Amino acid sequence: MHFIDRENFEEAPISILEKLKNSELNKKWAEYNSARINKTKKPKKPESAWNRDVIRNPLKMLFLKNCGYCGIHTDIGHDAQVDHFFPTSKDETAKYVFEWTNYVWSCSSCNRQKSNNEPFLNPCSSEEMEYIYFDYTDGYYRCKNGTPPDIISKYNLTNQKSKFNSLKRPESRELLYKGVQSDLKKIDRYYRLYKLESKIHGNKSVEAKKKEKILKSKKQDVIKRIYAGHFLFLINFLIKKHTKNNKTFPYTFQELLDESKYLKNN
Ligand SMILES: [Zn+2]
Numbered sequence: 001m002h003f004i005d006r007e008n009f010e011e012a013p014i015s016i017l018e019k020l021k022n023s024e025l026n027k028k029w030a031e032y033n034s035a036r037i038n039k040t041k042k043p044k045k046p047e048s049a050w051n052r053d054v055i056r057n058p059l060k061m062l063f064l065k066n067c068g069y070c071g072i073h074t075d076i077g078h079d080a081q082v083d084h085f086f087p088t089s090k091d092e093t094a095k096y097v098f099e100w101t102n103y104v105w106s107c108s109s110c111n112r113q114k115s116n117n118e119p120f121l122n123p124c125s126s127e128e129m130e131y132i133y134f135d136y137t138d139g140y141y142r143c144k145n146g147t148p149p150d151i152i153s154k155y156n157l158t159n160q161k162s163k164f165n166s167l168k169r170p171e172s173r174e175l176l177y178k179g180v181q182s183d184l185k186k187i188d189r190y191y192r193l194y195k196l197e198s199k200i201h202g203n204k205s206v207e208a209k210k211k212e213k214i215l216k217s218k219k220q221d222v223i224k225r226i227y228a229g230h231f232l233f234l235i236n237f238l239i240k241k242h243t244k245n246n247k248t249f250p251y252t253f254q255e256l257l258d259e260s261k262y263l264k265n266n
Contacts, residue, residue, distance in 0.1 A: 001071065001123055001129065001141050001158070002123070002129065002234060002237055003123065003125075004068060005126075006062060009058075012058060012062075013055050013058050017098045021098045025049055026097060029046050030094070031043055032046055033088050037090065050097075050103065051082060055082070056082055060105055064257075064262075065232075066105070066233060067105065068104040068110075068123040069104070069107075069114070069120065069121075069158060069164065070109075070164045070169065071169070071173075071231045071233065072230065072231075073229035073230045074107050080105060080106065080108065081105075081106055081108055081111045082104075083106035083114065084096065084103065085104050090118075104122075110161070110162045113162060114161055114162070118157075119150075119153075119154050120157060120161070120162075121151070121154045128151055128154065131143055131147040131151050131155075132144075134237065138170055139172070139176075179225060183225070184238070187222070187249070187251070188249060190214045191215055191249075191250050192248070194208060197211050219256070223256055223260045227260045239252070
């Protein structure tokens, strides 16, 4: 699990949700949830307006079409859903029906497993996610030393229900990690060689063009991994980390993501 930065996401459908909050539909949901909580006769179930494309699509983009809990690519044989992080079937959180910050893009398995189980780790909470790290040696997500007990119990529940550390997921992430690391090193190497050849012989020289061609093919290797759509927040994290340590790295995750056209492909 990686932190998903909701704060800096510009396409959030806030005004649409504000309208919904002030609508009849919100009142209907309040009545419906109240009946559900108090176990009285429920009125007809109102429209699940969070499933409208205007809300669903931006959320899908924010989560890069990956499940917020287990990290799998939700377009491949999985029916992804808008999960209410704080359940609307509970008294204290029933009011968060049309709250953008309460939506998590979730695969159907995680959503079903999560149900009313609380509390899960919130992938959009930097306070919680700062305690979780990716272990390079085996592809597991683990808690850092000194993690507060309440976060550990959220981690354990989320792990148990979403199975982010089972079903061969750690093995897949370890493999992905090794592949991406190797691609990034090759890009660095050929970018340096290209710059060097360009400096000595000019960027139109045969040698510079040769290096540029290899550089492009190495870049395509990362783009292919992005296009495959698995664990994209891990790839983003690895590229950021690599760029921090190698200031001359020529690409950002966003550029590679855009070039992959992954988000455009539905
Ligand atoms: Zn999932």
